[in-house]
Amino acid sequence: MRNVTTTLRAKPDAAAVAAVDLAREALALGAEPSDIGDYLGHQVEGERVVTHLFACTRPGYVGWRWSVTVARAPRQKYVTVDEVVLVPGEDAIVAPEWVPYRERIQPGDLSPGDLLPVDDDDPRLVPTYSFGDDPLDQDDKAQVRMVAQDLGLGRVRTLSPEGRDLAAERWYDGDGGPSSPVAQAAPDHCWTCGFLVRLNGPLSELFGVCGNGDANDDGRVVSYDHGCGAHSEVRLAKKHEPQPLPEPVVDTLSTDELERF
Numbered sequence: 537m538r539n540v541t542t543t544l545r546a547k548p549d550a551a552a553v554a555a556v557d558l559a560r561e562a563l564a565l566g567a568e569p570s571d572i573g574d575y576l577g578h579q580v581e582g583e584r585v586v587t588h589l590f591a592c593t594r595p596g597y598v599g600w601r602w603s604v605t606v607a608r609a610p611r612q613k614y615v616t617v618d619e620v621v622l623v624p625g626e627d628a629i630v631a632p633e634w635v636p637y638r639e640r641i642q643p644g645d646l647s648p649g650d651l652l653p654v655d656d657d658d659p660r661l662v663p664t665y666s667f668g669d670d671p672l673d674q675d676d677k678a679q680v681r682m683v684a685q686d687l688g689l690g691r692v693r694t695l696s697p698e699g700r701d702l703a704a705e706r707w708y709d710g711d712g713g714p715s716s717p718v719a720q721a722a723p724d725h726c727w728t729c730g731f732l733v734r735l736n737g738p739l740s741e742l743f744g745v746c747g748n749g750d751a752n753d754d755g756r757v758v759s760y761d762h763g764c765g766a767h768s769e770v771r772l773a774k775k776h777e778p779q780p781l782p783e784p785v786v787d788t789l790s791t792d793e794l795e796r797f
Protein backbone atom coordinates (compact mmCIF):
# COMPACT_ATOMS: atom_id res chain seq x y z
CA MET A 537 0.00 0.00 0.00
CA ARG A 538 1.33 3.43 -0.93
CA ASN A 539 1.98 5.47 2.17
CA VAL A 540 3.09 9.07 1.59
CA THR A 541 4.21 11.12 4.56
CA THR A 542 5.20 14.74 4.23
CA THR A 543 6.83 16.89 6.90
CA LEU A 544 4.84 20.02 7.64
CA ARG A 545 7.53 22.66 7.25
CA ALA A 546 9.52 21.53 4.19
CA LYS A 547 8.08 21.99 0.73
CA PRO A 548 8.29 18.77 -1.34
CA ASP A 549 10.82 19.09 -4.13
CA ALA A 550 9.16 17.80 -7.32
CA ALA A 551 12.39 16.39 -8.82
CA ALA A 552 13.37 14.58 -5.60
CA VAL A 553 9.85 13.22 -5.13
CA ALA A 554 9.85 11.94 -8.72
CA ALA A 555 13.24 10.20 -8.39
CA VAL A 556 11.71 6.82 -7.48
CA ASP A 557 13.50 4.93 -10.29
CA LEU A 558 16.82 6.51 -9.33
CA ALA A 559 16.24 5.38 -5.73
CA ARG A 560 15.37 1.84 -6.84
CA GLU A 561 18.48 1.66 -9.03
CA ALA A 562 20.70 2.82 -6.16
CA LEU A 563 19.10 0.24 -3.90
CA ALA A 564 19.64 -2.55 -6.44
CA LEU A 565 23.38 -1.84 -6.36
CA GLY A 566 23.58 -3.01 -2.74
CA ALA A 567 20.62 -5.32 -2.20
CA GLU A 568 19.58 -8.57 -3.88
CA PRO A 569 16.75 -7.91 -6.39
CA SER A 570 14.68 -10.61 -4.67
CA ASP A 571 14.92 -8.63 -1.40
CA ILE A 572 13.36 -5.46 -2.84
CA GLY A 573 9.58 -5.27 -2.68
CA ASP A 574 6.89 -2.72 -3.51
CA TYR A 575 7.38 1.01 -3.38
CA LEU A 576 5.83 2.26 -0.12
CA GLY A 577 5.96 6.02 -0.65
CA HIS A 578 8.19 8.91 0.34
CA GLN A 579 8.93 11.17 3.27
CA VAL A 580 10.07 14.77 2.89
CA GLU A 581 13.09 15.16 5.19
CA GLY A 582 13.89 18.79 4.50
CA GLU A 583 14.33 21.29 1.74
CA ARG A 584 15.05 19.30 -1.47
CA VAL A 585 15.69 16.14 0.58
CA VAL A 586 13.30 13.19 0.20
CA THR A 587 13.42 9.59 1.44
CA HIS A 588 11.87 6.87 -0.73
CA LEU A 589 10.73 3.69 1.01
CA PHE A 590 10.57 0.16 -0.43
CA ALA A 591 9.35 -3.00 1.25
CA CYS A 592 12.05 -5.47 2.29
CA THR A 593 11.16 -9.03 1.25
CA ARG A 594 14.25 -10.69 2.70
CA PRO A 595 13.25 -13.67 4.92
CA GLY A 596 13.45 -12.74 8.59
CA TYR A 597 12.95 -9.02 7.96
CA VAL A 598 9.18 -8.76 8.26
CA GLY A 599 8.14 -5.13 8.61
CA TRP A 600 11.57 -3.71 7.62
CA ARG A 601 11.87 -1.14 4.84
CA TRP A 602 14.60 -0.06 2.48
CA SER A 603 15.09 3.67 2.88
CA VAL A 604 16.78 5.59 0.06
CA THR A 605 17.37 9.28 0.70
CA VAL A 606 17.88 11.53 -2.33
CA ALA A 607 18.64 15.24 -2.54
CA ARG A 608 18.92 18.02 -5.07
CA ALA A 609 21.49 20.73 -4.49
CA PRO A 610 20.35 24.39 -4.89
CA ARG A 611 20.18 25.57 -8.49
CA GLN A 612 21.00 22.03 -9.71
CA LYS A 613 18.90 20.01 -12.10
CA TYR A 614 19.99 16.54 -11.08
CA VAL A 615 18.99 14.56 -8.02
CA THR A 616 21.68 12.52 -6.25
CA VAL A 617 21.54 9.65 -3.76
CA ASP A 618 22.55 10.39 -0.17
CA GLU A 619 22.20 7.04 1.57
CA VAL A 620 20.61 3.62 1.37
CA VAL A 621 19.70 1.91 4.65
CA LEU A 622 17.41 -0.74 6.02
CA VAL A 623 15.09 0.67 8.70
CA PRO A 624 12.49 -0.98 10.93
CA GLY A 625 8.86 -0.17 10.23
CA GLU A 626 6.05 -0.25 12.77
CA ASP A 627 5.61 -4.05 12.50
CA ALA A 628 9.32 -4.89 12.52
CA ILE A 629 10.81 -7.07 15.22
CA VAL A 630 13.57 -5.02 16.81
CA ALA A 631 15.85 -5.56 19.79
CA PRO A 632 14.62 -4.07 23.08
CA GLU A 633 16.03 -0.71 24.06
CA TRP A 634 19.60 -0.87 25.38
CA VAL A 635 19.84 -0.83 29.16
CA PRO A 636 23.31 -0.02 30.59
CA TYR A 637 24.95 -2.92 32.43
CA ARG A 638 24.86 -1.06 35.76
CA GLU A 639 21.08 -0.63 35.55
CA ARG A 640 20.50 -4.25 34.52
CA ILE A 641 21.91 -5.74 37.72
CA GLN A 642 19.20 -7.23 39.89
CA PRO A 643 19.33 -8.50 43.47
CA GLY A 644 20.65 -12.05 43.32
CA ASP A 645 22.90 -11.45 40.28
CA LEU A 646 26.04 -11.15 42.36
CA SER A 647 28.09 -14.37 42.49
CA PRO A 648 30.76 -15.18 45.11
CA GLY A 649 33.86 -13.10 44.38
CA ASP A 650 32.06 -10.54 42.19
CA LEU A 651 32.69 -6.88 43.00
CA LEU A 652 30.08 -4.16 42.60
CA PRO A 653 31.67 -0.79 43.47
CA VAL A 654 29.39 2.07 44.47
CA ASP A 655 29.87 5.47 42.81
CA ASP A 656 31.47 8.19 44.97
CA ASP A 657 28.42 10.38 44.43
CA ASP A 658 25.82 7.63 44.92
CA PRO A 659 22.79 9.57 46.26
CA ARG A 660 21.89 6.62 48.50
CA LEU A 661 24.90 7.35 50.70
CA VAL A 662 26.14 10.35 52.69
CA PRO A 663 29.44 10.81 54.55
CA THR A 664 29.25 9.82 58.20
CA TYR A 665 31.66 12.63 59.06
CA SER A 666 32.88 15.74 57.23
CA PHE A 667 36.35 16.37 55.83
CA GLY A 668 35.89 20.08 56.48
CA ASP A 669 35.72 22.88 53.94
CA ASP A 670 39.41 22.86 52.89
CA PRO A 671 40.16 20.95 49.69
CA LEU A 672 41.99 17.71 50.59
CA ASP A 673 43.91 15.28 48.40
CA GLN A 674 43.47 11.52 48.65
CA ASP A 675 46.31 11.14 51.21
CA ASP A 676 44.80 13.76 53.51
CA LYS A 677 41.41 12.10 53.23
CA ALA A 678 42.96 8.72 54.06
CA GLN A 679 44.49 10.27 57.19
CA VAL A 680 41.15 11.76 58.22
CA ARG A 681 39.55 8.34 57.74
CA MET A 682 42.21 6.71 59.90
CA VAL A 683 41.69 9.25 62.69
CA ALA A 684 37.92 8.79 62.43
CA GLN A 685 38.43 5.04 62.71
CA ASP A 686 40.67 5.45 65.76
CA LEU A 687 38.05 7.68 67.35
CA GLY A 688 35.41 5.03 66.71
CA LEU A 689 33.32 7.12 64.31
CA GLY A 690 32.56 3.95 62.38
CA ARG A 691 31.65 3.74 58.72
CA VAL A 692 32.84 6.28 56.16
CA ARG A 693 29.37 6.57 54.64
CA THR A 694 25.87 5.77 55.83
CA LEU A 695 22.43 5.63 54.21
CA SER A 696 21.15 9.00 53.09
CA PRO A 697 17.45 9.88 53.58
CA GLU A 698 17.00 9.04 49.90
CA GLY A 699 18.73 5.67 50.32
CA ARG A 700 16.58 4.95 53.36
CA ASP A 701 13.36 5.87 51.53
CA LEU A 702 14.30 3.67 48.59
CA ALA A 703 15.03 0.72 50.88
CA ALA A 704 11.78 1.24 52.79
CA GLU A 705 9.79 1.41 49.55
CA ARG A 706 11.44 -1.75 48.20
CA TRP A 707 10.89 -3.71 51.41
CA TYR A 708 7.32 -2.54 51.87
CA ASP A 709 6.36 -3.41 48.29
CA GLY A 710 8.24 -6.73 48.37
CA ASP A 711 7.61 -10.17 49.85
CA GLY A 712 8.07 -8.84 53.41
CA GLY A 713 5.37 -6.19 53.03
CA PRO A 714 1.63 -6.24 53.72
CA SER A 715 0.54 -7.07 50.18
CA SER A 716 2.39 -10.38 49.76
CA PRO A 717 0.03 -13.41 49.48
CA VAL A 718 1.29 -14.91 52.75
CA ALA A 719 0.58 -11.64 54.59
CA GLN A 720 -2.85 -11.28 53.04
CA ALA A 721 -3.86 -14.70 54.40
CA ALA A 722 -2.14 -14.26 57.79
CA PRO A 723 -4.19 -14.42 60.99
CA ASP A 724 -2.22 -11.58 62.61
CA HIS A 725 0.53 -9.04 62.00
CA CYS A 726 4.26 -9.16 62.75
CA TRP A 727 3.81 -6.21 65.14
CA THR A 728 2.24 -8.54 67.71
CA CYS A 729 4.46 -11.54 66.97
CA GLY A 730 6.97 -12.68 69.58
CA PHE A 731 9.45 -13.64 66.87
CA LEU A 732 9.85 -10.07 65.58
CA VAL A 733 13.35 -8.69 66.21
CA ARG A 734 13.37 -4.89 66.55
CA LEU A 735 15.68 -2.67 64.49
CA ASN A 736 17.35 0.61 65.45
CA GLY A 737 17.10 3.97 63.71
CA PRO A 738 14.41 5.54 61.52
CA LEU A 739 13.59 2.31 59.67
CA SER A 740 12.57 0.74 62.99
CA GLU A 741 9.36 2.77 62.83
CA LEU A 742 8.05 0.44 60.15
CA PHE A 743 10.23 -2.66 59.98
CA GLY A 744 11.73 -5.46 62.01
CA VAL A 745 13.41 -8.79 61.24
CA CYS A 746 11.63 -12.12 61.44
CA GLY A 747 13.38 -14.48 63.84
CA ASN A 748 11.18 -17.55 63.43
CA GLY A 749 13.14 -20.46 61.94
CA ASP A 750 9.88 -22.11 60.86
CA ALA A 751 8.62 -19.07 58.94
CA ASN A 752 9.27 -18.32 55.25
CA ASP A 753 10.63 -14.91 56.22
CA ASP A 754 13.14 -16.08 58.81
CA GLY A 755 16.10 -13.67 58.80
CA ARG A 756 14.37 -11.19 56.47
CA VAL A 757 13.13 -7.66 56.99
CA VAL A 758 9.35 -7.58 57.45
CA SER A 759 7.01 -4.64 57.85
CA TYR A 760 4.95 -4.44 61.00
CA ASP A 761 1.78 -5.01 58.99
CA HIS A 762 3.22 -8.10 57.31
CA GLY A 763 2.30 -11.42 58.89
CA CYS A 764 2.21 -15.15 58.37
CA GLY A 765 0.67 -18.35 59.66
CA ALA A 766 3.68 -18.99 61.93
CA HIS A 767 2.78 -15.99 64.14
CA SER A 768 3.71 -16.73 67.76
CA GLU A 769 0.12 -16.45 69.00
CA VAL A 770 -1.54 -18.60 66.36
CA ARG A 771 -3.71 -21.39 67.79
CA LEU A 772 -5.51 -24.09 65.87
CA ALA A 773 -9.30 -24.29 66.09
CA LYS A 774 -10.55 -27.31 68.03
CA LYS A 775 -11.65 -29.10 64.83
CA HIS A 776 -8.14 -28.71 63.35
CA GLU A 777 -6.31 -30.05 66.38
CA PRO A 778 -4.73 -33.53 66.00
CA GLN A 779 -7.12 -36.30 67.06
CA PRO A 780 -5.92 -38.43 70.01
CA LEU A 781 -4.69 -41.88 68.90
CA PRO A 782 -6.62 -44.99 70.01
CA GLU A 783 -5.15 -47.25 72.72
CA PRO A 784 -2.47 -49.58 71.26
CA VAL A 785 -3.59 -53.18 70.62
CA VAL A 786 -1.12 -55.90 71.68
CA ASP A 787 -1.22 -58.95 69.41
CA THR A 788 -0.43 -61.97 71.61
CA LEU A 789 -0.65 -64.64 68.89
CA SER A 790 2.70 -66.12 67.80
CA THR A 791 3.34 -67.86 64.45
CA ASP A 792 3.39 -71.31 66.23
CA GLU A 793 -0.09 -70.71 67.58
CA LEU A 794 -1.30 -69.65 64.16
CA GLU A 795 -0.04 -72.87 62.57
CA ARG A 796 -2.09 -74.91 65.03
CA PHE A 797 -5.39 -73.53 63.67
Ligand code: SF4
Pocket residue numbers: 724725726729730731732745746747748751753754758762763764765766767768
Ligand atom coordinates in the same frame (compact mmCIF):
# COMPACT_ATOMS: atom_id res chain seq x y z
S1 SF4 B 1 6.81 -15.48 62.24
FE1 SF4 B 1 5.47 -14.55 60.71
S2 SF4 B 1 4.27 -13.08 61.91
FE2 SF4 B 1 6.05 -13.60 63.15
S3 SF4 B 1 7.60 -12.07 62.66
FE3 SF4 B 1 7.95 -13.79 61.31
S4 SF4 B 1 6.81 -13.28 59.47
FE4 SF4 B 1 6.03 -11.95 61.08
